[in-house]
Amino acid sequence: MRDARSYAYEGPPEIRARVRPGLDGGVPIGSAADACRWLEGRDRDERDEPFTYVVDLGGTLLLAPRRSEHVACAGGAPVLAAGEITFDGGAAVVAVTNQSTGYRPDPSCWPAVAAALDRAGLRRPGGFTDAFAFRRCAECGQLNLVKDAFPGCAVCDADLPDPPGEGGPDA
Incomplete structure (x- = not known):
């Protein structure tokens, strides 16, 4: 991931000010089992929605509930990618986007997302299911x-x- 572009948070400062570094942050997903455990902890309605994700500068996928701010999921740090992600209820990703107005990641961040998902052993699409500019x-x-x-x-x-x-x- 050395050559990957990173994205600093560019959203409203009042949202960033609410982030508590070291206390806030998404759940790191290092394996399919991690993803399944995290998904099992969500209520039924929540599992049917996309979740907030970021890929941190180390290339790890971090997940948080959908209505979480990306900057909170990232603990206030810069990221390699950010957006929304939907699972099939298990270890397969059925939809993933770069939709984060706080970080504004370019669609070219897909390789960082793909690498994080592959590293975690999660089945994934071949690219963003919806890419935004x-x-x-x-x-x-x-x-x-x-x-x-x-x-x-x-x-x-x-x-x-x-x-x-x-x-x-x-x-």
């Missing part, structure tokens, strides 16, 4: 999650910058 509006400064290839700001409707490598600056 994040762009900051140059007009109003709002962070936008780009969905359905809509290139406009959700707040002021201004055009969003092109992604890196496609003729525009990285926002």
